[in-house]
Amino acid sequence: MNLRYLLILFATAISVTAHAEVALPKIFSSHMVLQRDMPVHIWGTALPGEQVAVSFHGSSVSATADRAGRWSVYLPPQLAGGPFSLTVRAANTVQLDDIFLGDLWFASGQSNMEMPLAGFSGADLKDSEKEIAAANHPEIRLLHVAQDTSDYPLEDVKGATGWSICTPETARTFSAAAYFFARDLQQHQKVAIGLIDSTWGGTPAEAWVSLTGIAADSSLMPVFAARADRMDRESSERRLDQIDKRAKLEGKGSTSPRPWHPDPASWQPAALFNAMVAPFTPLPIRGVIWYQGESNSKLNTVELYNRLFSSLIQDWRRQWRQGDFPFLFVQISAYASTPQENWGLLRDAQRRTLSLANTGMAVTIDSGDEHNVHPAKKQIVGERLSLLARKMVYGEQVAASGPLFRLAYPEGGAMHVWFNNAEGLTAQGAPEGFEVAGADGNFVAAKARIEGDTVVASSPSVPEPRYVRYAWPNFPSANLYNAAGLPASTFTSYPVP
Numbered sequence: 001m002n003l004r005y006l007l008i009l010f011a012t013a014i015s016v017t018a019h020a021e022v023a024l025p026k027i028f029s030s031h032m033v034l035q036r037d038m039p040v041h042i043w044g045t046a047l048p049g050e051q052v053a054v055s056f057h058g059s060s061v062s063a064t065a066d067r068a069g070r071w072s073v074y075l076p077p078q079l080a081g082g083p084f085s086l087t088v089r090a091a092n093t094v095q096l097d098d099i100f101l102g103d104l105w106f107a108s109g110q111s112n113m114e115m116p117l118a119g120f121s122g123a124d125l126k127d128s129e130k131e132i133a134a135a136n137h138p139e140i141r142l143l144h145v146a147q148d149t150s151d152y153p154l155e156d157v158k159g160a161t162g163w164s165i166c167t168p169e170t171a172r173t174f175s176a177a178a179y180f181f182a183r184d185l186q187q188h189q190k191v192a193i194g195l196i197d198s199t200w201g202g203t204p205a206e207a208w209v210s211l212t213g214i215a216a217d218s219s220l221m222p223v224f225a226a227r228a229d230r231m232d233r234e235s236s237e238r239r240l241d242q243i244d245k246r247a248k249l250e251g252k253g254s255t256s257p258r259p260w261h262p263d264p265a266s267w268q269p270a271a272l273f274n275a276m277v278a279p280f281t282p283l284p285i286r287g288v289i290w291y292q293g294e295s296n297s298k299l300n301t302v303e304l305y306n307r308l309f310s311s312l313i314q315d316w317r318r319q320w321r322q323g324d325f326p327f328l329f330v331q332i333s334a335y336a337s338t339p340q341e342n343w344g345l346l347r348d349a350q351r352r353t354l355s356l357a358n359t360g361m362a363v364t365i366d367s368g369d370e371h372n373v374h375p376a377k378k379q380i381v382g383e384r385l386s387l388l389a390r391k392m393v394y395g396e397q398v399a400a401s402g403p404l405f406r407l408a409y410p411e412g413g414a415m416h417v418w419f420n421n422a423e424g425l426t427a428q429g430a431p432e433g434f435e436v437a438g439a440d441g442n443f444v445a446a447k448a449r450i451e452g453d454t455v456v457a458s459s460p461s462v463p464e465p466r467y468v469r470y471a472w473p474n475f476p477s478a479n480l481y482n483a484a485g486l487p488a489s490t491f492t493s494y495p496v497p
Contacts, residue, residue, distance in 0.1 A: 047065060053088070107288075110293075117172055174197055334366075358392065403481075434468065
């Protein structure tokens with residue numbers, strides 16, 4: 001029996017032994033938060049046919065691993081509290097400690113949700129070091145998901161550092177918007193808050209939707225399939241050009257004729273859903289907070305964004321199988337990018353997504369940065385998301401939204417605009433940011449005035465106005481608020497696809 005054969009036998013034995021051990025997905029660890037008031041779902045792997053016993057907070061249940069070695073159990077719903085221990089026993093024992101029952105929020109999107117308390121290079125966070133130093137919150141727990149892509153839905157994340165207690169050290173590199181949301185929420189609700197930070201800067205919404213979610217809308221699939229094919233080709237050509245240049249510099253000729261197959265990229269439909277969302281869908285959550293849209297404003301998908309974003313929300317709700325759980329999102333802010341009107345289109349598409357049940361939108365148009373796509377005041381983002389949660393999820397009697405467009409009609413050569421959440425409409429001086437258009441749809445700047453809970457907008461160059469819009473440029477001059485100090489959303493009454 002030669003050495004190579006012995007090594008193969010040894011490696012095989014190690015592999016079988018490792019597979020035989022009962023194990024939990026990487027998203028489970030000590031210090032985590034499990035969702036209160038819902039059945040506690042625990043799952044994992046073991047040797048096929050092995051009996052697995054799970055104990056948590058006075059409840060015990062068992063299961064038998066199936067042929068693939070998978071097992072799953074549900075424990076009864078529990079009230080908020082902790083810390084508790086979770087024990088999983090089979091041939092071996094896994095024990096997780098310092099687990100709290102509270103509210104679990106899934107935070108996702110692109111760079112403005114990803115931006116940590118320490119800020120980005122070239123994009124500072126307001127009062128960053130002061131906020132980091134004060135980030136001692138034992139009942140806020142943090143899980144950061146490693147950025148990854150996949151062609152198919154994964155059962156577990158590929159990389160995770162485990163759950164951590166919120167301290168200055170752990171909060172420094174964690175999502176600032178999510179942290180400020182949790183800090184405000186925990187102060188008002190007095191329960192443990194768990195945050196899952198699953199974010200990736202520069203990514204479009206379609207990468208976060210499952211393929212079945214995209215296919216559910218017949219208008220979306222052809223668009224994204226064609227764009228993915230085109231970007232595959234462009235990516236391959238760029239990579240081959242780079243290889244050619246390097247080869248010529250090194251005197252080794254040019255590229256081999258074999259085709260280049262790029263790895264899944266973060267812009268491909270479903271690539272991020274598969275790797276960074278799908279592993280969490282068996283885990284009960286309280287809801288989602290979402291901040292994304294800037295990348296879609298640059299693409300030919302901006303006019304599809306309302307349908308795309310609606311598909312994402314509906315898809316995630318189907319995947320989690322929790323009904324219409326709260327989906328709270330941030331409307332993209334103000335930024336002087338080009339082309340000029342793309343951000344207005346996208347902000348309005350986000351506003352129209354509020355037609356879906358149990359959704360809420362935090363308007364941040366008043367905290368944007370003309371020259372930086374990453375606004376510094378993430379405290380405002382977190383606090384406004386928290387207001388939505390406190391009202392919609394926890395039943396607090398708080399004002400949670402600024403004025404939202406309800407209807408407009410022409411009368412006396414002016415457009416009369418009605419809003420929801422319009423109590424105490426106010427502006428610093430005359431309202432700015434309103435435009436009107438006639439039947440031709442050509443908008444011009446309008447003079448506006450507040451009349452009670454309505455706004456009246458007109459322009460001498462449009463004697464017979466038919467449409468009105470507000471805060472439409474990428475970086476608008478807009479100053480309409482309600483009595484709660486919350487800003488009005490971008491809107492247009494002009495028909496959209």
